[in-house]
Amino acid sequence: xxxxxxxxxxxxxxxxxxxxxxxxxxxxxxxxxxxxxxxxxxxxxxxxxxxxxxxxxxxxxxxxxxxxxxxxxxxxxxxxxxxxxxxxxxxxxxxxxxxxxxxxxxxxxxxxxxxxxxxxxxxxxxxxxxxxxxxxxxxxxxxxxxxxxxxxxxxxxxxxxxxxxxxxxxxxxxxxxxxxxxxxxxxxxxxxxxxxxxxxxxxxxxxxxxxxxxxxxxxxxxxxxxxxxxxxxxxxxxxxxxxxxxxxxxxxxxxxxxxxxxxxxxxxxxxxxxxxxxxxxxxxxxxxxxxxxxxxxxxxxxxxxxxxxxxxxxxxxxxxxxxxxxxxxxxxxxxxxxxx
Amino acid sequence: xxxxxxxxxxxxxxxxxxxxxxxxxxxxxxxxxxxxxxxxxxxxxxxxxxxxxxxxxxxxxxxxxxxxxxxxxxxxxxxxxxxxxxxxxxxxxxxxxxxxxxxxxxxxxxxxxxxxxxxxxxxxxxxxxxxxxxxxxxxxxxxxxxxxxxxxxxxxxxxxxxxxxxxxxxxxxxxxxxxxxxxxxxxxxxxxxxxxxxxxxxxxxxxxxxxxxxxxxxxxxxxxxxxxxx
Numbered sequence: 001x002x003x004x005x006x007x008x009x010x011x012x013x014x015x016x017x018x019x020x021x022x023x024x025x026x027x028x029x030x031x032x033x034x035x036x037x038x039x040x041x042x043x044x045x046x047x048x049x050x051x052x053x054x055x056x057x058x059x060x061x062x063x064x065x066x067x068x069x070x071x072x073x074x075x076x077x078x079x080x081x082x083x084x085x086x087x088x089x090x091x092x093x094x095x096x097x098x099x100x101x102x103x104x105x106x107x108x109x110x111x112x113x114x115x116x117x118x119x120x121x122x123x124x125x126x127x128x129x130x131x132x133x134x135x136x137x138x139x140x141x142x143x144x145x146x147x148x149x150x151x152x153x154x155x156x157x158x159x160x161x162x163x164x165x166x167x168x169x170x171x172x173x174x175x176x177x178x179x180x181x182x183x184x185x186x187x188x189x190x191x192x193x194x195x196x197x198x199x200x201x202x203x204x205x206x207x208x209x210x211x212x213x214x215x216x217x218x219x220x221x222x223x224x225x226x227x228x229x230x231x232x233x234x235x236x237x238x239x240x241x242x243x244x245x246x247x248x249x250x251x252x253x254x255x256x257x258x259x260x261x262x263x264x265x266x267x268x269x270x271x272x273x274x275x276x277x278x279x280x281x282x283x284x285x286x287x288x289x290x291x292x293x294x295x296x297x298x299x300x301x302x303x304x305x306x307x308x309x310x311x312x313x314x315x316x317x318x319x320x321x322x323x324x325x326x327x328x329x330x331x332x333x334x335x336x337x338x339x340x
Numbered sequence: 341x342x343x344x345x346x347x348x349x350x351x352x353x354x355x356x357x358x359x360x361x362x363x364x365x366x367x368x369x370x371x372x373x374x375x376x377x378x379x380x381x382x383x384x385x386x387x388x389x390x391x392x393x394x395x396x397x398x399x400x401x402x403x404x405x406x407x408x409x410x411x412x413x414x415x416x417x418x419x420x421x422x423x424x425x426x427x428x429x430x431x432x433x434x435x436x437x438x439x440x441x442x443x444x445x446x447x448x449x450x451x452x453x454x455x456x457x458x459x460x461x462x463x464x465x466x467x468x469x470x471x472x473x474x475x476x477x478x479x480x481x482x483x484x485x486x487x488x489x490x491x492x493x494x495x496x497x498x499x500x501x502x503x504x505x506x507x508x509x510x511x512x513x514x515x516x517x518x519x520x521x522x523x524x525x526x527x528x529x530x531x532x533x534x535x536x537x538x539x540x541x542x543x544x545x546x547x548x549x550x551x552x553x554x555x556x557x558x559x560x561x562x563x564x565x566x567x568x569x570x
Contacts, residue, residue: 052472055476057472057475057476076481080478080480083475083476083478084478086476087476087477087478088476090469090472090473090476092469093469093473094467094469094470094472094473096470096473096487096490096491097491106474106477106479106487107477107478110474110477110478110479110480110483111478154477155476155477158477158478164476
């Protein structure tokens with residue numbers, strides 16, 4: 001098991017940041033030493049902004065950030081000290097206009113580390129991303145995937161306590177995704193590094209991380225963002241529902257009005273061959289489109305007017321003899337539907 | 341036509357034979373313009389840098405002003421400095437008028453807006469990720485500034501060279517403040533004006549050829565740096 005210190009390594013309270021009519025608002029969030037966090041969400045939902053604020057590259061409009069319980073002030077020296085315990089790999093990393101080795105050693109040089117250890121650590125970092133021998137190559141002549149890997153090596157050479165990775169897999173070719181995934185796990189295990197990465201690939205986020213956080217429209221949603229829909233609240237005879245498409249409506253209970261997002265946790269959707277009597281108000285008919293098995297959990301993707309995902313155990317999956325193309329009923333309670 | 345050709349042949353002879361008068365004139369030009377451009381770079385690059393990266397009230401106005409000053413008429417600058425350093429001017433007693441130092445002062449004012457404005461656009465045009473990358477890798481403020489300058493060094497070089505090109509080819513300031521004194525303040529442009537006035541085309545033409553070749557080299561250098569910048 002991963003060790004967990006009582007104090008989170010990084011936490012935020014009442015954070016707010018607005019720009020261009022968009023607001024990132026997080027009442028409370030904590031990250032613990034040695035854990036891997038996957039941050040998912042649609043484009044423009046605030047993932048990168050959150051990473052930049054956590055890495056102290058940007059200041060929030062209001063709210064506090066704590067490093068090991070200590071509040072981070074706006075004092076330059078304190079911010080620099082704490083920033084030097086973390087490192088971020090940007091989505092599409094920028095490599096300085098020099099050689100690969102110059103890029104890798106930059107962070108160590110600004111920290112005035114001695115030359116001998118710099119060379120050793122740089123060689124090791126390049127080896128970890130499968131780029132040994134690339135030292136003298138010009139940074140601007142690398143492919144996108146190589147650039148991404150140099151970006152990762154440039155950050156891990158610093159041996160940070162917290163490593164932020166913004167969409168680390170976007171530019172990586174298929175052959176190297178496994179290498180980078182393994183690298184992330186190894187760094188986390190060997191060095192007990194806290195890793196916070198963003199990804200639009202939910203399956204990957206689940207596979208790699210101890211905890212998946214979803215961020216939608218500037219707000220944190222625990223769990224995944226599968227089964228996320230948008231629609232208008234309608235009301236009739238004391239019954240409320242969200243009209244997703246003309247033929248698909250989902251019953252909800254909320255005080256909100258107008259256009260809303262709704263989210264149904266995949267583990268709350270019950271699958272059955274036939275409709276059954278229950279208090280659950282939402283029963284949808286669909287067809288199984290996708291089946292992904294991981295350990296003892298099966299993720300079943302169904303088309304019921306929109307794509308829904310349900311998480312069930314392997315045992316019940318086998319017992320029900322489900323397969324792609326099987327007709328299926330999806331049942332979930334009104335109270336399972338999160339409205340925001 | 342014959343007489344033009346004769347002047348041209350003489351001009352080439354003067355250049356190839358390293359005519360001493362010619363050399364003295366070219367060396368005044370190079371010295372004065374080099375010093376004035378260096379001073380303009382020392383002031384203009386940091387100034388342009390801080391205008392580019394800071395947000396302050398009136399920033400747009402300053403940038404518009406700088407762009408207007410790019411076309412500052414040389415005689416206006418000459419007149420302004422002249423009024424300061426002439427015998428009856430506020431600092432007339434120092435005796436700067438008709439010295440290379442006065443020419444340097446005038447050329448400095450001409451070059452400064454060019455170096456500053458082009459540095460502003462060099463820094464504003466840079467990739468936003470450079471700063472973020474330096475910060476996340478642990479650079480402090482000074483280290484961040486130095487990597488920004490280093491990443492934009494070619495664009496900044498071309499700003500400085502453009503400033504040199506402007507002052508090297510100007511005539512108004514040199515004439516009004518230098519006074520075209522032979523062997524002391526006579527530079528390429530004032531000499532050309534003077535020789536043409538006398539009807540002595542050979543020396544003028546030789547100087548013109550040198551001026552054009554230097555201007556050409558400068559432009560080749562600028563386009564080389566601009567290509568490097570992209």
